[in-house]
Amino acid sequence: GAVVSQHPSRVICKSGTSVKIECRSLDFQATTMFWYRQFPKKSLMLMATSNEGSKATYEQGVEKDKFLINHASLTLSTLTVTSAHPEDSSFYICSARGGGNSPLHFGNGTRLTVT
């Protein structure tokens, strides 16, 4: 089945620094990937839709200059949290669709802690 790999699984960084999270589709091409944020015991909140070769589409309330998304190839999307702040600490998870009517497949998620 479709596999989505996300790296790193955990990262701790200091306030003011930037962190890059990678999401790769390993055995399929994904023209569209999705980035979600999940707070403890809460649902998956869609942050943005990453489109290969074009700009990402951000959900209302998500700062595009803070959460930079790049989808340079059909198998890789990156999320960069810029000028990280403790409130950015969360579980970030990406997903991709294999095309057509196939379901979403999720990466393992990245737990970000900003100190």
Next chain:
Amino acid sequence: GENVEQHPSTLSVQEGDSAVIKCTYSDSASNYFPWYKQELGKRPQLIIDIRSNVGEKKDQRIAVTLNKTAKHFSLHITETQPEDSAVYFCAASISGGFKTIFGAGTRLFVKA
């Protein structure tokens, strides 16, 4: 945009009993409804899905029903087991690569 409501937020059942989780959606254009199971610290895993041209789908102990008119769909787990304990999310989307919107999740506890 689409809004998905999910109830209950927490559900506790005795092993062997059935569990039912209900969701409603707002966008009548939504036509694909997956259900995901997420264990603590792990990725959501698709357990069953249903498309709008079908009213019910079953896979062993898991079944999903869809009422397009009322815009609600439900997950039914029969003969629950302790390993069914997890958070379950319903979702709605328009198939073809459009974004998927998730419900708030239901934390299911199955007591042995």
